Amino acid sequence: MPTVELRFSAQPEHVRTARLVAAAVARRAGVDEAVLDEVRLAVGEACSRAVGLHRSHAITAPVTVVLTEEEKSFSIEVGDNVPGPGSGTSSLGATGSGPGEPEADSEDDMGLAVISGLVDDMEVRSGADGEVIRMTWPTMSAVALS
Template sequence: MATVELRFSALPEHVRTARLVAAAVARRVGVDESVLDEVRLAVGEACSRAVGLHQRAGVLGGAVRVALTDQEKRFLIEVEDEAGPMSVPAPGADEDADEDMLGLAVITGLVEDLEVTNGVRGGLIRMSWPVPADVLAR
């Protein structure tokens, strides 16, 4: 089981890099080409959400952690923020809450295996995709 870990300052300009790294690692571990856009988009949404949480919480100097793990039959991605205790706001509470809910809805539409929980220092989004059996046989 190999893991690539990326940590970046919670700034919007780093989200693109996280998307590119996620797609490259997914391709390397054998995730089906037809799923790569979903991986890229889901990671982008999760990282954008983490950056937004940092900005709204006023957490300066915090980082977003992206862990990309090649498991035996799955490709696992974890996106963790350091914005403090995670809360999923109620729809319509305010503009930030609506943006957060929209981001989670987009991720839910892209990822079948999704878990949104509390991490060590903030929120944690765990997503995974299958690695085709023919890739595993190589």
Template structure:
């Protein structure tokens, strides 16, 4: 099982890099070429969501992306450090909270439309979106 871990500061301009890295690692893992756009879009949404949560809560901690190749599966975990962020965003004034909640729900809906196997979890340490796709490693060179 090969794993790549990426950490980046919660700045929107780093989301593009995360998308590019995810697509490259997914391709290497054997994810079908036709699915790579979905991988890019899903990672972009998940990373944008994490960046938004970090920024709205004033966190300076990096966003974490873990890309894992397993035998027949490629998975990506995008983690933030906002406690209880697996659901709607918490904190802020009532109007800001409602806006953040709506954006959060929309982002999760977009991701769930792109990924068949998705899991959202949260704890006191933060939230994680785990996504996975089928993969068939390329045949070994002879």
């Protein structure tokens, strides 16, 4: 069950709020203080990417951010509503840019590469209803048990 769910219009100024909320909820969930900057940066990158995709495809639906506290982990899912080329899962998934948009594709791939450099456990699901980037971090309770 989500701890917090955010929905915001695809405006760049809302990305900062998503980063702040993600860091606060991650701290409360027990994510190590040393990792909170990575959480902020990864969420900022994922949200900026979703905002850019929404704006470039003229999508008016909100960007969604679901923050979930589990027993031994904390996860964040950032979803856009840009229909993908198909459905599936990958570590660096494909984006939904159309033909003749190689620059948009490379920017999207760069964003995913940045996120994967910040997050050890990342999954990208793409389908007809959009793409979701799921990022997971261990909580201190998981570290204490290992």
